[in-house]
Amino acid sequence: MEMINATVSFEKKTIRKVTRRIVPFTILLYIIAFIDRANLGYAALDMNEALGLTSQMFGIASGIFFIGYFLFEIPSNVMLERFGARKWVARILVTWGIAVVITGFVQNVVYLYILRFLLGALEAGLFPGIILYLTYWFRAKERAKTIALFMTAIAVSYIIGAPLSTWIMDNIHWMGMDGWRWMFIIEGIPAIMLGVVTFFYLTDRPEQAKWLTDDEKNWLIAELKKENETKIETSQSHHISKQTLTNPRVWHLALIYFALNMGLYGIGFWLPQMIKSLSDVLSNTQVGLLTMIPYIVGAIVMNLWSRRSDRLGERRFHAAFPLIFGALGLIGSGITSHPFLSIMMMAVAVAGVYSFYGPFWSLVTQYLSSSAAAVGIAVINSIGNLSGFVGPYGIGLIQDVTGNVKMALFFVSASLLVSSLLLAAIRKEHMSQHAGGSRDISAE
Numbered sequence: 001m002e003m004i005n006a007t008v009s010f011e012k013k014t015i016r017k018v019t020r021r022i023v024p025f026t027i028l029l030y031i032i033a034f035i036d037r038a039n040l041g042y043a044a045l046d047m048n049e050a051l052g053l054t055s056q057m058f059g060i061a062s063g064i065f066f067i068g069y070f071l072f073e074i075p076s077n078v079m080l081e082r083f084g085a086r087k088w089v090a091r092i093l094v095t096w097g098i099a100v101v102i103t104g105f106v107q108n109v110v111y112l113y114i115l116r117f118l119l120g121a122l123e124a125g126l127f128p129g130i131i132l133y134l135t136y137w138f139r140a141k142e143r144a145k146t147i148a149l150f151m152t153a154i155a156v157s158y159i160i161g162a163p164l165s166t167w168i169m170d171n172i173h174w175m176g177m178d179g180w181r182w183m184f185i186i187e188g189i190p191a192i193m194l195g196v197v198t199f200f201y202l203t204d205r206p207e208q209a210k211w212l213t214d215d216e217k218n219w220l221i222a223e224l225k226k227e228n229e230t231k232i233e234t235s236q237s238h239h240i241s242k243q244t245l246t247n248p249r250v251w252h253l254a255l256i257y258f259a260l261n262m263g264l265y266g267i268g269f270w271l272p273q274m275i276k277s278l279s280d281v282l283s284n285t286q287v288g289l290l291t292m293i294p295y296i297v298g299a300i301v302m303n304l305w306s307r308r309s310d311r312l313g314e315r316r317f318h319a320a321f322p323l324i325f326g327a328l329g330l331i332g333s334g335i336t337s338h339p340f341l342s343i344m345m346m347a348v349a350v351a352g353v354y355s356f357y358g359p360f361w362s363l364v365t366q367y368l369s370s371s372a373a374a375v376g377i378a379v380i381n382s383i384g385n386l387s388g389f390v391g392p393y394g395i396g397l398i399q400d401v402t403g404n405v406k407m408a409l410f411f412v413s414a415s416l417l418v419s420s421l422l423l424a425a426i427r428k429e430h431m432s433q434h435a436g437g438s439r440d441i442s443a444e
Helices: 002-038 040-051 055-083 085-103 109-123 126-135 140-171 179-201 214-228 237-245 248-276 284-312 316-335 339-355 357-366 370-385 387-402 405-424
Strands: none
Touching: 002 040, 002 085, 002 109, 002 126, 002 140, 002 179, 002 214, 040 055, 040 109, 040 140, 040 179, 040 248, 040 284, 055 085, 055 109, 055 126, 055 248, 055 370, 055 387, 085 109, 085 126, 085 179, 126 140, 126 357, 126 370, 140 179, 140 248, 140 284, 140 339, 140 357, 237 370, 248 284, 248 316, 248 339, 248 357, 248 370, 248 387, 248 405, 284 316, 284 339, 284 357, 316 339, 316 357, 316 405, 339 357, 339 405, 357 370, 370 387, 387 405
């Protein structure tokens, strides 16, 4: 009994050490990434008028980021696997930071489109790369909690970014430049600095971890190797890539993620303007402070829900069920005219959407071998993120036609329900030999 207790204690200590070393830093990177990706929504409060943007033009500017992201994400993830996370993530950070800074000097909508496309291309690979990177360090039974902790960065980025971005816009006008321009410049610099830090801080694999003792390192390597041996492997990497790309189950997961992300990015890019529309007297800073509320709720709920998923070892229900609440929250926000109720219903929507992520990505990594993961995760994320174009563009189009941005919430809520139904269609999960070294997810 004492030996068993000592073993459990050793395992917990090792996982705790790995978590402290890796997770906070990856969270920080993704916070910066999402601030730089989503700050266009705050800039729109002043930028749209300055550049003469219609709602539809803003929708295109928001969404074109994801075209570049889609085109370069799979190649970027393959490069990460080849060169290692330390070098490749550092490159991603430095180059996207430069693109954000340059956006502060944009003079018309065409240049804005170009820079947003370029930002997507340069950032591509960060998120799926980190998801892949976490599989190098954490066993399957710890992944939902770990991924949820990592993805808390999305909520935290809005909690930090909303008041910071709007405060900069209202208060910094150095050298006669508009506040929204300084917002891009100031918020792009941390990515460049963190890119340099990443090069020296990240450790590619457990084998290289000087911050682990030999016993800790050997135990972790053995555990991950033992787990990975239960997955179907092949030594032909080109065969893995081809078969993963043609695996219908991978595309099923990608479609689920596509429908889900219409809700995420629809909320993310348009929420500041939705809140602004609730009152004529709100300043940009006040809009930013109110925008924090749904994301604080979302950050708390997503972590509690993902811990429950890990504790019960269940993924499909834990990914599908919150989306129903997310859809109801969006519908409720769209039909109420009371500012407080509208923000509270939006908090329900954000909590529902964010609670999806930990269980979903744990489901994905559970069925992909390490050889297939680099391509499979990138396929799912890149296809899914194409909705980052469809969602914001669709909302902008609906607003131009109806004159009411809230009408678009019904369109976004429908996408969440579709994602939930697609998850429900996965009726039974089991192991079977399938393309690309992935575990099949069979609908019987």
